Amino acid sequence: MSIDLTALFSKTARAVRPSAIREMAKHAAEPGAISFARGDPAPEIFPVEEFYEGTKVLLERGREILQYGNTAGYAPLADFLCGWLTPRMGRTITREQLLITSGSGQVCDLLVRATVDRGDFVIVEEPTFLGNTNSMRVAGANFITAPVDEQGMVLDGLPEKIEAVQRAGGKISFIYTIPTFHNPAGVTMSLERRRQLVAIAQKYGILIMEDDPYRFVRFEGDDLPSLYELDGGSGVISAGSFSKILAPGTRVGWCVGPEAIVRIMTTLKQSVDSSASVVSQALVAEYCRSGRLDAFLPKIVANYRRKRDLMEAALRRYLPADEAQWTCPSGGFFIWITTPRIKTDDLIKKCLERKVVFVPGEPFYPNGGGEHSFRLCFTFATPDQLDAGIRVIGEAIRELTPVTAQA
Numbered sequence: 400m401s402i403d404l405t406a407l408f409s410k411t412a413r414a415v416r417p418s419a420i421r422e423m424a425k426h427a428a429e430p431g432a433i434s435f436a437r438g439d440p441a442p443e444i445f446p447v448e449e450f451y452e453g454t455k456v457l458l459e460r461g462r463e464i465l466q467y468g469n470t471a472g473y474a475p476l477a478d479f480l481c482g483w484l485t486p487r488m489g490r491t492i493t494r495e496q497l498l499i500t501s502g503s504g505q506v507c508d509l510l511v512r513a514t515v516d517r518g519d520f521v522i523v524e525e526p527t528f529l530g531n532t533n534s535m536r537v538a539g540a541n542f543i544t545a546p547v548d549e550q551g552m553v554l555d556g557l558p559e560k561i562e563a564v565q566r567a568g569g570k571i572s573f574i575y576t577i578p579t580f581h582n583p584a585g586v587t588m589s590l591e592r593r594r595q596l597v598a599i600a601q602k603y604g605i606l607i608m609e610d611d612p613y614r615f616v617r618f619e620g621d622d623l624p625s626l627y628e629l630d631g632g633s634g635v636i637s638a639g640s641f642s643k644i645l646a647p648g649t650r651v652g653w654c655v656g657p658e659a660i661v662r663i664m665t666t667l668k669q670s671v672d673s674s675a676s677v678v679s680q681a682l683v684a685e686y687c688r689s690g691r692l693d694a695f696l697p698k699i700v701a702n703y704r705r706k707r708d709l710m711e712a713a714l715r716r717y718l719p720a721d722e723a724q725w726t727c728p729s730g731g732f733f734i735w736i737t738t739p740r741i742k743t744d745d746l747i748k749k750c751l752e753r754k755v756v757f758v759p760g761e762p763f764y765p766n767g768g769g770e771h772s773f774r775l776c777f778t779f780a781t782p783d784q785l786d787a788g789i790r791v792i793g794e795a796i797r798e799l800t801p802v803t804a805q806a
C-alpha cells in the first residue's frame with residue numbers, strides 16, 4: 400500500500416505558500432529574460448577575488464572552522480559586528496545582545512517562534528516583505544496592518560487598533576517594520592515617525608522588530624537613527640544582513656536586541672540549524688576584518704544609484720504619467736509602482752510574453768489588496784536591460800489602458 404504523503408502534511412505545511420518572488424524568478428531564468436523580480440544584488444560587483452583571499456583562513460584555523468560552531472556566532476565575526484555596529488546603532492553592542500543568523504530572514508523566523516502562538520497578532524506595514532509574513536502566517540499569526548506613505552508606516556489609527564486587540568484580551572507579539580528603503584515600497588520612515596512609533600510601542604508595551612537590511616545602501620541624504628537607538632535598545636530587535644552589502648550567497652545575517660529575547664532566540668536556533676555555517680561566517684569575517692567591507696560599500700552605492708537613476712529615467716520616458724505612479728527611493732533595491740486603472744495580473748501576462756519579469760503587489764498584502772501595484776528591483780539588471788525592460792512595461796500599460804482614457 401502506498402503512503403498518502405500529502406495527508407501527512409502538518410497545518411504549518413498546509414499554510415505555507417510558495418514565495419511569489421521565487422515563482423517569478425523561474426521566468427527570470429529563461430534565456431533572454433529581463434528580470435526586475437528578485438531582490439538580487441548586481442553580480443558584476445561581487446568582490447570575488449578579495450573574498451577568495453580570505454579562504455586562507457581555512458589553512459590557519461581549519462580545525463576550528465570545520466567543527467560545529469557556537470549557536471550565537473563565530474567569535475571573530477561576532478567581535479567584528481559588535482565593533483562595527485556600535486557607532487551605527489548609537490550604543491555599545493555586546494556579544495550578549497547579538498545573534499548571528501543564517502540570513503536575516505531567520506531573525507524573523509526565530510522571533511516568531513519565540514513570541515507567536517496561533518491566534519496572536521503581529522502589526523505589519525501594508526505592503527510588506529512577503530518572505531517574513533510567510534513565517535508569521537505559518538505560525539498562525541493574525542495581521543494588523545498599517546498603510547505606508549512617503550514617510551513610511553502610517554501611524555494614524557494604530558493606537559486604536561492596538562487598544563481594540565488588547566481590550567479583547569489578544570496578544571500583540573510584535574510590530575514588524577522595514578524603516579529604511581522599504582521592501583517593496585521603496586520609502587524611508589522619517590525621523591518623526593520613527594520617534595512616534597517607538598513612543599507608541601513603549602506606551603502599549605509592544606516589542607518592535609526593525610528589519611533593516613538596506614540601511615547602508617543609501618544614495619543620498621543623511622543616515623537616520625535606528626529604532627533600536629531611539630528606543631534605547633530595550634524594546635527593539637534590529638535585524639541586518641550581509642546579503643545586500645556583500646553577497647547573499649554567504650547566508651549570514653544578524654540581529655541585535657534585548658538580551659532576554661536574543662537568549663531565547665539563540666536557544667530556539669539550536670534546534671533549527673545549530674548555528675549559521677561556520678565556514679561562511681569565517682569567510683565573511685576575514686573579508687570584513689581586513690577593512691574591505693567599508694571600502695566596498697561606496698562601490699555598491701555608486702552602482703545602484705546609477706541603476707536607480709537609469710530605471711527612473713526610463714520610467715519617465717516610457718510610462719504614461721497619468722496611468723502610473725511610482726516611489727523614488729533614496730537607497731535600497733526597489734521601486735514600487737501603482738497603476739490605478741490596470742490590474743497587475745493583466746500587465747504581468749503581457750510582460751511575461753515579452754520576457755520581462757517583476758513581482759505583483761498582491762503577495763505583499765497579507766490581508767489582501769495590492770491588485771494594482773507591483774515591485775521592480777533595479778539592482779540586478781544591466782543598464783541596457785533597465786531601459787529595454789521598462790520600455791516593454793510602458794508599451795503593455797498603454798495597450799491595457801481603457802480606451803475611454805485614450806480618447
Ligand SMILES: Cc1ncc(COP(=O)(O)O)c(C=O)c1O
Pocket residue numbers: 438501502503504505528530577582610612639640641642647651652
Ligand atoms: C526586508 C527584508 N528582510 C529580510 C530579507 C532576507 O534577507 P537575507 O538574505 O538576509 O535572509 C530580505 C531579502 O530580500 C528583505 O528584503
